[in-house]
Amino acid sequence: MRSGYVPGGSSITKKVLNQLAVAAGGLYVIFRRRGALADFEPEIVIGTVPALPTALVTAVSAWRFKAPYIIDLRDAWPELLTVSDRWNASTGRPSLRQRLLTKGPLQVAIKATDVWLDRILQHSAAVISTSSYLADDLQRRTSQGRRTYTVRNVFPPETLISKHVDVSGSSDQLNVLYAGTLGRAQNLFNALLAAQEAERLGVRVHLRFVGAGAAKQELMQSADRLGIDAVFEQRRGADLLEECYEWADTALVHLTDWAPLANAVPSKTYELMDQGLHISGVVAGETADIISTLQAGDVVEPENPQALAQLWVDLARDRSRLQVPRKGAEWVHQQRESAAPATLLECVEWVYWVHSRRN
Template identity: 60%
Template sequence: MKILVLSQYWHPENGVPQRRWTWLSKILSDAGHEVTVIAPPPHYLRNLSLREWWKERKFSSHREPGRGQSGELIIRSGFVPSGSSLTQKAINQSTVALGSLWVVLKRPGVLKGYRPDLIIGTVPALPTALTTWLSAWILCSPYVIDLRDNWPELLDQAREWNKGTGQRSLREKLLSRGPLQAASTATRFTMHRVLAGAAGIVVTSGHLRRDLLEGQPANSEREVITVRNVFPPETDYVASGKDEGSADSLNVLYAGTLGRAQNLANALEAAYLAEQQGLHVHLRFVGAGATKKALVERAKELGVEASFESRRPADALEGHYEWADTALVHLTDWEPLGSAVPSKTYELMAAGLHISGVINGETAELIREHQAGDIVEAEDPQALADLWVTLAKDRSRLRITGTGQAWVAEQREHVVPPRLLGLVERTARP
């Protein structure tokens, strides 16, 4: 059958959404389905000036199609460049959504006369949800939303989004006095309408699936399935454990997004508190994100040892994994994040690297169930400091012997493919 995927990001970009959908596209293609994608050119991590954007005609949605790693046909849509602020990201996501909608309306070139049997829209780029709904109406096709995060509930935390980035900008202060509330209300209404009309919803956690099923009417035929971010790792690294080492030092790695939802200043505070107990924590952050500058400044203020390295491809992380005694999985205490499972959790479980989990909810449950590391409550730096002191004194706890590695492989190879294909077959146009 013909499946149309609408996305804000796609290969050759190498983030979590891109890797997730390269994997899912292969599952669909291997099953004989014809996958077509509408997505902008790679630009997520590129500092593209408006002059370059205009010169290279990146505003135009009409381009020659290409082929992706999984055999999918890719139609590149237009966009306006992004930035690190929430306002710039919102403009970027909105223009990408408009570019995708233009392609659907015009169906140029190879899409002439095209009508998919199913449309899949990938969120959390929220404008994509509306574009998916409109595209389904235009093309008279059913649609599925790949929700991934707990939207629209995360809008309840809007006032906290920038707490880790430092001082609020004048623009943020002005927008928060009415425009933000109006936009949140409109977005919430739209998301509820889009989700209510979907033939199916794909989520990344069992808790979010449970919440959605509890909230939908008893007579609803909408399917909700869990497809975890257990895409194949780009490294074959398997930890050997760190039984030996000094009791007064610990190497702690965080590899991932230095973003608002992580609030990694908590880890810096924990390193400072551990130092007061005689433990020297070597913190290494590998990644990029909106809070990076504020984290660098905070580390200097506290006088803790923290190095910050640029984002690396997943296949270039082996040296960092070998260096680390333990790896952080870290989220702030926003209630909707209790049903989020960072994809790094699965990667670390597959690698057998000890996890220092600063999380609540489902992620904590998974780490405990599969004995993949130790857990402390979010936003409790003293508890994290105490955990690190304990691990340094008893390094036998750093050797992972739980079931995480086998469980992740089982999910990837035997649970996700039939679950995804079953949803597609049941929700597609007859």
């Protein structure tokens, strides 16, 4: 059912207004006495939370329909609230509105959000996370009787390539692709500095950024100022990325050094593993462990451009390292076909069983 909304934008303020408006629209739909929900009697309510107000709508909906609810976390909430002072670090100089809001109102709102989100999670019947690290962390802090489950973002691939990387000999050139969000949590300025350092070490890195995000304009200006060989393209659908993957020697999965991001796994990681494309991982925590354990690429720590530059230099001079085994793709396939659906079914059945016993 469609609900009312206010158009969003790239700034945090506009995103908050959009999410609050969507939440208000959702609550209006839920409490209407007429319409499709008039005689609706759900057995379980599930709220997917990339937008935090959705958690509140979920809890209120469950109360309205007298049903248990499941919170499906798409990001490392509520931990990401603890680094709110760094959210705009990669987007350039903050606006006057942002500077005024951060002098008190934002901190109050974030603290209040942290408190009610924690309460909502505590009273949920179950929590689904895309990261096993986050699921385990939430389980340790949970109240008795609530379970956490990991259902990974292993979507079926829309792009199929037959990648044949030239892995012979050495080179002084390397094609690096980044396809995804150019946003706050990525801080891709680090990659520009790495490309600059790699060129000083004798390897020309050709960077290709495909996507959109709050930091894109600042990145374009920085690349031009530093003289980096970087191309910026509009976001493409997954089915239109084939040419990009064929062009790339390695693909970049990049997060900044915020501690909560150790409990987040970008879905692009699984897509690249599925394609058998070498990953240059600038990540920590679970993403780093997955890439390393499954030999899907190489990993360096976030916010260390020298380490990333050295990795790219090493890959160019020993191109055999660009060849990755099939074990990563096989693991993703197993997660998609077996683990994810089985875990989701287990979660829903357990919540239904517990609620049925209580009634």
